[in-house]
Amino acid sequence: MTGSSKYGRADAPDKESHRKAQKRKCAMLILLSYAVPQETQDEILADNVLYRPGLEHQGSQALARALTALRPDVLLVRSHLEPRAAQAWRTAAPGAPRLVIATDPAAVGDPELAALGIVWRTVAYTDGGVELAALALAERSWTKTVSCAELPARLARAATRRARWVTLVGGGIVNLMTALRLARTAYRRRYFAPLSREESWGGQRKAVRWINADGARAAVARSVPDVIVICGTTYVHPEVLAMAPLAVNVHGGHLPHYKGNHGIFFAYERSDFEHIGASLHVATAELDGGELIEVVRPEVFPHDHDEHLYCRAVHAAALRLCALLEALESGSPLVFAPQPPIGRTYRHRDRTPGRELRLWLRRRLGLHPVPHLPAAVERPPGASHLP
Numbered sequence: 001m002t003g004s005s006k007y008g009r010a011d012a013p014d015k016e017s018h019r020k021a022q023k024r025k026c027a028m029l030i031l032l033s034y035a036v037p038q039e040t041q042d043e044i045l046a047d048n049v050l051y052r053p054g055l056e057h058q059g060s061q062a063l064a065r066a067l068t069a070l071r072p073d074v075l076l077v078r079s080h081l082e083p084r085a086a087q088a089w090r091t092a093a094p095g096a097p098r099l100v101i102a103t104d105p106a107a108v109g110d111p112e113l114a115a116l117g118i119v120w121r122t123v124a125y126t127d128g129g130v131e132l133a134a135l136a137l138a139e140r141s142w143t144k145t146v147s148c149a150e151l152p153a154r155l156a157r158a159a160t161r162r163a164r165w166v167t168l169v170g171g172g173i174v175n176l177m178t179a180l181r182l183a184r185t186a187y188r189r190r191y192f193a194p195l196s197r198e199e200s201w202g203g204q205r206k207a208v209r210w211i212n213a214d215g216a217r218a219a220v221a222r223s224v225p226d227v228i229v230i231c232g233t234t235y236v237h238p239e240v241l242a243m244a245p246l247a248v249n250v251h252g253g254h255l256p257h258y259k260g261n262h263g264i265f266f267a268y269e270r271s272d273f274e275h276i277g278a279s280l281h282v283a284t285a286e287l288d289g290g291e292l293i294e295v296v297r298p299e300v301f302p303h304d305h306d307e308h309l310y311c312r313a314v315h316a317a318a319l320r321l322c323a324l325l326e327a328l329e330s331g332s333p334l335v336f337a338p339q340p341p342i343g344r345t346y347r348h349r350d351r352t353p354g355r356e357l358r359l360w361l362r363r364r365l366g367l368h369p370v371p372h373l374p375a376a377v378e379r380p381p382g383a384s385h386l387p
Contacts, residue, residue, distance in 0.1 A: 028099075030138060031072035033063060036131055037212065039235035044131050046349045064088035074099045074138045076131070079107040090116045099141055101134045130209060132234070132348065140178060180360060184307045191311040212237045220244075227325060230283050231318065238285040246334075247283035250317050252310055253346075254295055255279040256339040259288040260346040264313060268306040269359050273373055276300065276309050278317035280324070282336060287345065291336035292380045296320050300373040305363065320377065337380035 028048065035053035036044070045051055050070055055063050060082035067075065067089035073096075075081065075089070081100050089098060098118045100109065109120030121141050123134045204223075208216040211233045220228065220243050228243065230236055231250040241247040253263015254275040267276045277297035282290035298312035328334045362368035 028073040028138065029070070030074045030076060030135070031066065031070055032076045032131075033066070034076075034078050039212075039237075040131050043234060043348065044135055049135075060085045068092040073097070074101060076101050076103065076134055076138070077107075078102065079104040081110065081113065083110055083112040086110070086113055086116055086118055090118065099138060101138050101141075103130045103134050135348075140181070180356060187307050188311055191315075195315070212240060216240070217243075228283070229321065231314070235287060236283065241283055241285075248293065248321060249281055249283040249288070249290070250314060250321060251279040251281060251288055252314055253277075253279060253288075254297075255281055255288060255292055256341075256343040258346065259343055261348050262346055262351045264310045265306045265351060266346050268309060269355060271368070273300055273371055276313065277378070278313035280317055280321050281339070289339060292339050293324070293334065293336045294320060294380075295378040297373070297376045297378065299375040300370060302370045302372060304370055316375070335379070339380075 030049045032044075032049055032051050032053075034056040041051065050072060052066055055066055056078060061084075063082070064085040065088075067085055068091070071089075071093045075098075077100060079102055086100075095117075098116075100113065100118060100120050102109070102120070102122045105122060107122050109122075113120050119141060121137055123130055123137055206216070206219045208219075210216070212235075217237075217240055220240055225244040226246070228241060228247040229250065230247065232252075236247075251259075251263070253259065254267060254277040257272075257275045258264075258267055264276055264278075267273070277295045279288075279295045280293040281288070282293065284290035294317075296313060296317040298309055298316055300309065324334060359368065
């Protein structure tokens, strides 16, 4: 994802990326105007994300030229958008919905943006990667903005009764997908909230903007940990992992079959219920590729959807890890085995709205039966003791 051929000049139009994004009717074209770490690039860059890391240091004129040439739907900035650049953007795309996402929680949009019809949103604090949170906010906000702005015009242009129905159904699908995401997020928060109270544990908590930030590294170094436990975050630098003799990741997926993101969702979608679980593995520089300790499979019920199974699997795996670490502290060995070279790595971008909609329809129509399976703990064959 690096190299001058990828990024080019800040004001040079990327016609191929623009063409691909426009071909995907529901895709928004995003301009990321500042530099992000390599592991973040691997997570967020796709055909519809134009990465121009030099723009934040080249001034408002360079940004104005890029906005005019590329005409993105969404602009990701750290904290500010000059009115001059905003005016150039609006002139290049008059009447089209435009959205700015600022990743600095303290950023405040210029009042002139509203006058130009440009929507300003700011990412609130997130425990995960701020850019991933920005993309999620961009998708929700842009979808809502486009729906509100374009639905009346589409209805007015519709020449037949059938076309009007298609337009209305399209708007309903957008609302349905938004509702499904909100319901999934609300369920996860309700599930884990009672387990995350301050008084339920004796450790120290430090809030950071990014897991690999200098403040996070300094906090880990000061604590001189015996074990680092990772769960629900982005890629952790090897320098951080090296600060403890052992680093363990609680991965929401059945390793080695489902690496990366949304492993339980994709197993559920494929009706691969035998491979729904959360994995405990040694965290290394390879994403989800370290030695496997155990896979914890939750009990599966016919009424379950993927979010139910994700929460129960990660919860059970966390409890299992606590038991293993207590045994390790008392002198029992921790065993693990290398992962076989099988499976696939999934990314956030693989979980498309179309896949979610198809799965929802199959469940509603009774075409996605879920069996009842008992809970289980799988230990890798050929495991050896932790040295």
